[in-house]
Amino acid sequence: MVLVHGTGGVSLFALQLVKARDCRVAITYKDNAKLARARELGADFAFNYATQPT
Structure with missing residues (x-):
């Protein structure tokens, strides 16, 4: 399991790279x-960290 923060270019690249390695991905952002x-x-x-309680 990998946690990625944000939805910019580097974050989305990390998401795709990790998925190619057959891992699960959790991503956080406010939009x-x-x-x-x-x-x-x-x-x-x-997870939307702005609307979900901690």
């Missing part, structure tokens, strides 16, 4: 639309 894009790219878990 639901960008989290949806990360899910399309293969993120197993997506």
Whole structure:
């Protein structure tokens, strides 16, 4: 399991690289639309840290 923060170019590259290694990926960001894009790219878990309680 790998945790990736953000939805910028480096973060999305890390997401794709980790998925290619057959690992599960959790990604965090504050924008639901960008989290949806990360899910399309293969993120197993997506958390909006601005709206979900800790």
